[in-house]
Every structure is written in C-alpha cells, then in structure tokens.
Amino acid sequence: MNELISIAPVSPLRQRLIDDMNMRHFGRETQRNYIRDVGRFATFLGRPPDTATAEDLRRFQVEQREAGVPVPTMNSVVSALRFFFTQTLDRPDLARRLVRVSHPRKLPVVLSRDEVTRLLNATTCLKHQAALSVAYGAGLRVAEVSMLKVRDIDSERMLLRVERGKGGQYRNAMLPADLLKLLRQWWKLGHEQGVMHRDGWLFPGQHYLKPISTRQLYRVVVEAAQSAEIAKRVGPHTLRHSFATHLLEDGIDIRIIQALLGHAKLENTAFYTRVATRTVRAVTSPLDKLGLFLPEPEAPSG
Template sequence: MSNDTQPIHPLRQRMIEDMTLRGLSPASQKTYVRAVRACCTHMNVRPGDITVDHARSFLLHLQSQGLGVGTINAHATALRFFLRFTLGCSSDVERVPVLREQRRLPVVLTREEVARIIAAAPGLKYRTALSITYGAGLRASETANLKVSDIDNKSMTLRIEQGKGRKDRKAKLSPHLIDVLRRWWQVARPQVWLFPSRSGVMCPISTRQLSRQFQHAVDAAEIRKDGRITLHTLRHSFATHLLEAGVDIRVIQVMLGHAKLETTSIYTHVSPKLLQDVASPFDSLPVIEPTD
C-alpha cells in the first residue's frame, strides 16, 4: 500500500475497485486501506502476501494493546474484505473473527448542555458547524462535507449527499437554523464547501479538526458525563430530544438516515423522560368494587 504521492500499487488499485463496485463510501475505503496497511507494517509482509494467519496474529496484537471491540472489528472487517475479494481467499476467511460487541447506550446531553457547548465553540464557524450538526442530526463526516449548494432556503431543507450507506437524504432546517447559516454565509462567503478547511477554500474541513474544536467547546462549557462525550453525541441528543417531543420513531429513522428501525430504537432506552411520561395501564382500569 503505497503513499498517495507515489504511483498507486496495482493491488491497492484492485482493492479500491473492489470496494467501489460493492458500494463502499470513500471514507470506508480509506479506513479499509489503512487497516490493511497497518497489518502489513506490523507483520512485515507485502499486501499480496497477507494470509489469514497474518490477519489473526495482527488482531491478537490489537487486543493485547487494549483497543476497543469496535476498533478491532473495523480492522477485522477490512482484512476479511481484502482477503476475500481482492486476494480471493474466500474459503478460509471465516477464520478471521468479528467479535460480538456489547451495545452500549449512547451518552445524551440535555438541551441546556447542547446550548452551552454551542455557545462555547471557538468562533462563528464552529458555532455554526455544531449548530447544524445538532439541528439536523448529522454525522461528523456529513457536516464536514456540506456544500453551500446543499442548502435550499425556499424549502428550508438540507441535502445530505452520500451519507452512511451511500444514500442521499434531506433534513429539515428550522427558521432559527436558517438564520444561523445565513449569518455564517454573510461573514465568510463560502463558495463551494460550507465549512472550508484552514488550508484553503477548495477543501472541506476535516472531521478531526471539527471534533477537536467540539472537545474544546465541551471543556470550556464544563460539561461532565459518566460516558465519553464526542461530536456524535450531538446526533444522539438530537434523536432523543425528538423522541421526547413525541415525534414518531419511524420519522426519526428517516431523519437520521438509518436503514433499520432497530438502530433508531436504541434511543427509547436512553430517555428518562419517556419513562416518566408512560402511564401504567393499571391506572386506566375501571373501578369495580370487590364483592367480599
């Protein structure tokens, strides 16, 4: 797996073609390539010489480093893909295991905490970026890759291009969020990317930079939770707040771009307000006097 500045290796090109044919997003493709490169580096083998045993040894190494199940599984999935589709080792690839991941409930912020974080963001650019991340329930990569042309002021909608699963969707923009976006446009006059990178207007901001500024805002707002607060927490909070407001979970599924309702249903487990508002059916029983 050679650097992008050098002529692309034929095997890497084949892997990219395999991923493209199977509909993997550009972000997923980069992740897969990095995982294969990491395995090659650790095992000191060329990409074309990777075996199932190499992959298993590399995953054991990741486990010994104390990495999370999600990180290990991401590497395992990439290596399984490379072995099966690019190298054609489909008969033995099941020996590269994907661990069963215990599903954790997401951390959710209160509305006040969201407002404090946005207010603490360093500058109008990041206040706007965090506002739209929460206000439209976006993933970090979706916020980073927004274009000026994605905003439709007339219909008050936002086009989210090639989200997770390579599916476009539309998000509803509130009047207040439209005002926030308009202020940012009047000050910065972005041409292509809504949030251009610091290196130049022709590139979007990186998700790493966006996440870093979010963490600065969390620290400045002095928000503390039992679990880890990440930029994705804004999306979790958006979904939970909609659910608490009585929005149908199937509508929330569409707004988040989830393929399965099961993915969206996790938010029913993290909202204490939902539990408080549920009345026991016992309370609706008719009053009938006992006969004894």
Template sequence: MTELRQRMIEDLRLRNVAENTLTCYVRAVRQYAEFFGRSPDRLDAKHLRQYLLHLLEVQKVAQGTYNQKVAALRFFYRETLKKPAYVEGVCFTRKERKLPVVLSHYEIRRFLEALDSLKSRAILMTCYGAGLRISEALSLGVGDIDSERMMIRVRQGKGRKDRYVALPKTLLIVLREYWKAAKPVDCLFPGRDGVKPLTRQSVVNACHRAMKAAGINKNVSPHTMRHSFATHLLEEGADVRTIQVLLGHRSVTTTALYTHVSQATIRKTKSPLDRLNEEPAATA
C-alpha cells in the same frame, strides 16, 4: 505493495463503496502489513490470527475498530487476493449496545455558546438542528441549503442514499451569518485550502474545547448532537418512524434505541406496581 494497494482500491471502487470506507479499508491493510514488516500478500492465515489476537488482547482496541479491521482484511483476502480460505472462520465480535450520550436542552445551549469559532458553531448547530452525522454535515455544499423550501439536501449519506431534512429557521440565521463571514464557494465548510471539507478531527477538537469551557462533564463528540436531536424529538412527541426517516436509518430498530434514553418516555411509562391499587378488589 503499491500495485497491490491500487488493485484493492479498484476492487473497492468497482463495488461502489463509500469513500470513507475505502480509506479505512486501505489503511487497515497497510497497518496489518506494517505490523509484520512485509507485503500483505506474503501473509497467511496464521499471521492474520496472530494480528487479530494482538488487536484484542494487547492493543485492546474498541469493538467497532476491531470489526472494521476484520471487514477490511476479509475483503482484501477474498476479493483482492482471491484467497477466501485464509479468512474462513474469521468472525466479527458482538458489539456492546451502549446508550448514547445525550445533552439536555440547557447543556446544548451552553455547549454551542462555548464554541470558539463561528464555523464550529455553524457545523455543530447543523448536526443538532437537522440530526446530521458529522460526515454528512462536512460534505454539504453551498447549494444544498434550500432556504426557499427550508430544506437541506443530504447527499450520499450512510448507505449511499440521498435524503432531505428540514432546515430550522434558527439554523438558517446562523448559516447566513457564517456565509457572509466565510464566503464559501462550493464546499459549505471548507478546510484551510478552501476546497476540501474541514476534517472531522478539527470538529472533534472544537467539541473538546467547548465541553471544557462550558463545564460539561460528559464525553461530548459531534455525534452527541445527532443523538440529542433524536432524543429531544422523541421527548416532544415525534413518531419513531418519522425520526427514522430524518436520521436516515435503514431500520427502525436502530432508531428505537433512543426510547431507552428519553427521560420523558421513561417517566410516562407506568410501573405495573402502581396499577395494583387501580384494580378493583376481588369479591368472594
């Protein structure tokens, strides 16, 4: 199993996949093997079918989780074992399009004030102030904050792309306060060892504590900050394509989702019913 695991890691690295994707794929294959208690190279299409049905009908995993495991197992059988027939016909489930949770400006202020550490506040203010994914914020280095140009360099975001986003003055003040207190050397938000970045789960836990302390009855996660950033920009009149670039979306269709949660956009949209009274009456 160790040799097989190493071969899969090498296959993934040869295709230059993101480190998070590599970790998730290897974990998915390990869990698949553990379910049957045998090496995954001894499992065939029947085992795969049984396992996937178990995920859907017994564990009732989220659709995103299920699709990620399917992607990992398809890669494993096609690329590492060279047995593509085993995954022929194995498809992804269609994901439900749910509207993202968005906080109001007032809720954002209450939430940030309720965070119990300066580091957590600096991280989540970065997610909200610059629209970063939590993985992007945690990957920031000290040198990625360019206070002269008022820019933040996002290295290897989703899709393995670099991009720049604006550095808000308010965020710069907080980051400087945090830097003076924590003195990070390389990684901007290091974990306990001072070298590797803080874990995502640590930030998730901080979100849950702040959510309760602030009395916010919404399911707040680090990604809620990014959703709120995009929605608030849209409500303030920013162009959808500009928001697309700031968020690092590949397609503007993804960004357009925020038009469905922008209250300002909804309120400005006039119903055709109201236009009936604006039309001049027809003359005989």
C-alpha cells in the same frame, strides 16, 4: 483520496483496493481506516496480504486478542479485511474465516436541551456555531457536516442534501427554519470574507478550497463544552445522539427518525429508547393504576 496515497508509491494491490472503495463511494475516513487495517494485517503477515491463508487469518485474530486489542478495533479490522478478501481479491472463502466479536454497546452520551443551548452559545465564531447547529439541528455525522456544500442547502423544500453519507449513501436531512436563518447569516459573513462561494464548501477549512476537517470540528465541540462548563464527555457525535433522543422524547415516530439519521437498520435507531428519559417518565406504571398505595389521610386539625 489522492492525499491518502501521495506519500509513497502505491502498489497495484493497494490501488485495486482504493479503486474498489471509490466505486462504492466510500467516505474518506472509511477509506483511510480500511487501508490502515489491511496494512496492519500485511505487517503481521510479513508478506503481501493476497498470499494469506486461512491459518494466517486465525493466527492474526488470536494474536490481536492476546495483545488486548479493544473489541471495537478488532471488529473494524474484520470489516476491512472482509471487504478486501471479498471484493478486491474475490476470496469469500477467506472472508468467512474472519470472526466478529460481540460486545455490549455503551449507552451514548446525550446532552439536555439546556446543555445544547449552552454549548452552541459557547462557540467562538459564527462558522463554528453554524457547523455544530447543523450537527444537532439535522442530526448529521461529523463527516457529513464537513463535506456539505453551499448547493446542498435546499431552502425551497427545507432540506439538506447529504451526498456521501455512511457507506456512500445519499439522503435528505431536515433543515429547520431557525437553522436556515443561521446558515444565511454565515453565508453573508463568509461571502464578505471571501471564503464562501456558491459552488464551494459550506464550512471551508483554513483554505477555502478544502472543507473543514473532522478533527477541527471535534476540537471545536470539546472547547465549546469546556467553555459551557459541561462535565460530560462530548464530541461531534454527541450532538447527533442528542438530536435523535430529543426527537424520540417529543413523540416522533421511530421510523421517521431512522430515515432522518440514515440508519439502515431500525435496531440502531431503537437504541435511543434506552436514553430517552422523558419518554420513560411519561409512562404510567401499571402498579400506579392499581391504587394500592394511596396517601394516608391527614389527621383532623384541632
């Protein structure tokens, strides 16, 4: 997290916020977003955010809405400010003044199995193919793929250890046999190239001491989708969506999928039932069982 704060001197208040997030094992992206969103409120306020009043928060949210800030962005700012006021300042009274806005959740883009195959085959190198295969084969978030280390591969138990998932949670993800074969190929090549080490990153960045960035993984997915002539809007999370949907269509229990994805709430996993088209097609409508609309008998020939 030092790179987030190395550009300018850090105020004691911001350092307290960073320390609070580190104590809770917040990921790098989450920390960056929270610092940005608290800073947005401080800019609006024109003075340190720890001097804010309930009226300041109300005016800020009204201005955000009138400026046309998208609802997901507004809700992200609310999450950051709630953490700031509750944990860093111990002012839950102010946190209660923050309002989350409900909005309809869009259906996720899901690739067919054929499209996933084409996308993975369209990658330009073994490292990129292996990274995207982990995202699809284990259902990991892009930040989780980026932060994997070689030692996180447990080939005896066929698991991937995800040390810092969303919210700093630890969990085990599945390690398919074919994925393990691909990762071993990548290990052999990366080790020969001198970029992979037993205590190092599974997918090193431009320098082997740093992991591949989430931005780079996003570019890899977009370019592979273009090469594979996939017209859908695709990003790294599309592979995670596709993993969950395909498991659901194969009849895997939804609570098992919830555990594999690391979802805290079952409702987040159940959302994939809306895009599991094979599951819908496998259901026989009660109307069909009535037999009301039988095919007309064929006219006798001759």
